[in-house]
Amino acid sequence: MKDACRISAEALRVAGEAVRPGISTYEIDETVRRYIEKQGASPSFLGYGGFPASACISVNNVVIHGIPKKTTILRDGDIVSVDVGAYYKGFHGDNAFTFPCGSVSESAKRLLYATRESLYEGIKQAQVLNRIGDIGSAVQEYVEARSYSVVRNYVGHGVGTKLHEDPSVPNYGTRGRGVKLLPGMTIAIEPMVNEGTHYTRVLGDSWTVVTADGKLSAHFEHTVAVTHDGPKILTVCD
Ligand code: MG
Numbered sequence: 001m002k003d004a005c006r007i008s009a010e011a012l013r014v015a016g017e018a019v020r021p022g023i024s025t026y027e028i029d030e031t032v033r034r035y036i037e038k039q040g041a042s043p044s045f046l047g048y049g050g051f052p053a054s055a056c057i058s059v060n061n062v063v064i065h066g067i068p069k070k071t072t073i074l075r076d077g078d079i080v081s082v083d084v085g086a087y088y089k090g091f092h093g094d095n096a097f098t099f100p101c102g103s104v105s106e107s108a109k110r111l112l113y114a115t116r117e118s119l120y121e122g123i124k125q126a127q128v129l130n131r132i133g134d135i136g137s138a139v140q141e142y143v144e145a146r147s148y149s150v151v152r153n154y155v156g157h158g159v160g161t162k163l164h165e166d167p168s169v170p171n172y173g174t175r176g177r178g179v180k181l182l183p184g185m186t187i188a189i190e191p192m193v194n195e196g197t198h199y200t201r202v203l204g205d206s207w208t209v210v211t212a213d214g215k216l217s218a219h220f221e222h223t224v225a226v227t228h229d230g231p232k233i234l235t236v237c238d
Pocket residue numbers: 094095156157188190221
């Protein structure tokens with residue numbers, strides 16, 4: 001699982017290095033796919049539920065599940081969420097990061113910073129005998145204190161031999177509620193944070209999730225193991 005997660009993290013780093021004005025999201029996806037395959041792994045998302053690419057690449061008001069395209073060309077000032085997983089020797093890793101493309105606005109920078117920090121607030125709660133609601137409430141409180149909103153329609157999840165497993169890991173909730181966390185559980189914590197309303201809609205391609213009000217959205221994710229020594233982030237590069 002550690003190996004699958006390391007490959008996932010490295011694939012995400014490779015994607016981030018490719019982000020620049022003028023590149024298409026298709027080219028980034030190809031770079032990611034080639035990297036994962038070179039490691040002897042396979043892209044977890046390719047073909048998952050019929051998804052046509054190796055990474056979800058979601059630009060600006062796209063929350064998640066953006067389909068990489070030759071016609072989606074990144075521009076200076078975009079924010080670019082890349083979500084990617086790798087399957088290796090029977091296990092999946094899953095992670096996401098929102099990259100600034102070129103120079104982005106101060107408000108976009110604040111959104112990226114807050115979303116990333118909210119992920120770490122959630123991870124801190126991934127302690128043995130805590131509950132899923134401790135994670136969600138920590139993320140939600142951090143985000144809403146900064147006047148952003150957390151997406152409700154999509155949530156984090158268990159991850160292991162399957163990409164999506166129980167339990168669901170919402171980015172909202174009530175402290176002390178929900179499934180109890182036990183040593184050895186591996187979960188993907190993935191706040192999706194909107195500048196405006198938390199409401200989303202799905203475009204006609206039945207994949208692309210956008211903010212209902214057209215404002216920006218950011219997404220950060222790590223695969224985390226619950227251990228007696230505390231939360232251990234598995235999606236880290238060597
Ligand atoms: Mg995930």
